[in-house]
Amino acid sequence: MAARRTLVLGGARSGKSAYAEDLLSADAPVRYAATARRRDDDGEWTGRIAAHRARRPPAWVTVEEPDLVTLLAGTGPGDAPLLVDDLVTWLTAVLDDAGAWGCPEVPPAVGAQVSALVDAVAGCTGRVVLVSAEVGLGVIPATRAGRLFRDELGLVNAALARVCDEVLLLVAGLPVRLK
Numbered sequence: 267m268a269a270r271r272t273l274v275l276g277g278a279r280s281g282k283s284a285y286a287e288d289l290l291s292a293d294a295p296v297r298y299a300a301t302a303r304r305r306d307d308d309g310e311w312t313g314r315i316a317a318h319r320a321r322r323p324p325a326w327v328t329v330e331e332p333d334l335v336t337l338l339a340g341t342g343p344g345d346a347p348l349l350v351d352d353l354v355t356w357l358t359a360v361l362d363d364a365g366a367w368g369c370p371e372v373p374p375a376v377g378a379q380v381s382a383l384v385d386a387v388a389g390c391t392g393r394v395v396l397v398s399a400e401v402g403l404g405v406i407p408a409t410r411a412g413r414l415f416r417d418e419l420g421l422v423n424a425a426l427a428r429v430c431d432e433v434l435l436l437v438a439g440l441p442v443r444l445k
Contacts, residue, residue, distance in 0.1 A: 269430075269431040269432035270390075270391075270392070270393055270394070270431055271387055271390060271393075271394050271396075271429065271430040271431050271432070272286075272289060272394070272395045272396065272430060272431065272432040272433075272434070273396045273398065273423070273426050273427055273430040273432070273433045273434070274286040274289075274395065274396065274397050274398070274434050274436065274441075275398055275399070275400040275423060275433065275434065275435045275436070275444075276399065276400060276435060276436030276437070277399065277400055277401075277403070277404075277436075277437070278399065280436040280437065280438065280439060281436050281439040282352075282397050282398075282399070282436045283318065283351050283352065283397050284321070285434070285436055285441060286349060286351065286395045286396075286397045287321070287322070287349065287351075289395050290347050290349060290393075290395060292323040292325070293323070293325060294325060294346070295325050295326065295327065295346035296323075296325070296326040296327070296346055296347050296348075296349055297326070297327050297329060297337065297341075297345075297346050297347070297348045297349070298322055298326050298327065298328045298329065298349050298351065299329050299332040299334060299337055299348060299349065299350045299351070300315070300318065300319075300328055300329065300330050300331075300332070300351060301331070301332065301334070301350065301351065301352060301353070301355040301356040301359065302314075302315055302352075302355040303331060303355065303358075303359055304330075318351070326349075327346075331359075332350075334350060334356060334383055334386065335382045335383060335386040338383075338386035338387060338389070338390045338394060339386055339389070339390075341390050341391070341392035341393075341394060342391045342392045343391055343392055344392075345392045347392065347393035347394065347395065348390075348392065348393070348394045348395070349394075349395045349397075350394065350395070350396045350397060351397040352396075352397040352398055352399070353396060353397065353398035353399075353419070353422055353423070353426070354398060354399045354419065356383075357380075357415070357418060357419055357422055358415070360375075360376055360379045360380070361376060361414070361415065361418065363375070364376050364379075366414065367411050367414070372414070372418065376418065380418075380421065380422055380425065383422075383426075384422075384425045384426060384429060387426055387429050387430065388429040396426060396430070398419070398422070398423050398426070399419065400423065400435060401415075401416045401419055401420065402416065402420045402423075427444070427445065430445070431445075432445060433445040
């Protein structure tokens with residue numbers, strides 16, 4: 267039986283997004299939830315977003331800055347698959363919106379958003395592919411913000427891995443099946 271909920275993890279430039287895209291048909295409709303927020307003051311970031319857009323097949327519909335919980339709740343067996351790329355930029359927005367970077371403790375709103383996302387993935391009855399970075403394999407970040415982000419993303423990834431049917435880790439462009 268094919269996996270219904272797939273989590274694709276990997277490091278920077280590991281090929282995780284392209285691999286996740288290849289799990290879905292280029293000839294059929296797919297809803298592509300692009301979580302990155304645009305930043306007009308960052309040309310390099312704008313270029314990365316454009317490169318991701320350019321490689322999407324024409325049959326795919328992009329939803330920018332999506333409400334993931336709502337999209338997941340509306341994804342059933344007869345609907346177009348949902349590809350979420352990626353949870354790093356989604357979590358960054360959650361931390362930004364909660365003002366977490368300057369707080370001594372993680373604001374409760376962050377945990378609430380993460381719980382809602384995990385519950386939505388667990389309850390999703392259609393095909394969903396989630397992309398996230400694996401940041402726990404590197405050095406300990408030198409800044410509080412870096413440690414906060416690494417720790418919170420690790421918690422998100424672990425929680426999603428528990429509710430996904432399939433978990434893959436991309437290492438040097440090669441998939442390793444974890445679950």
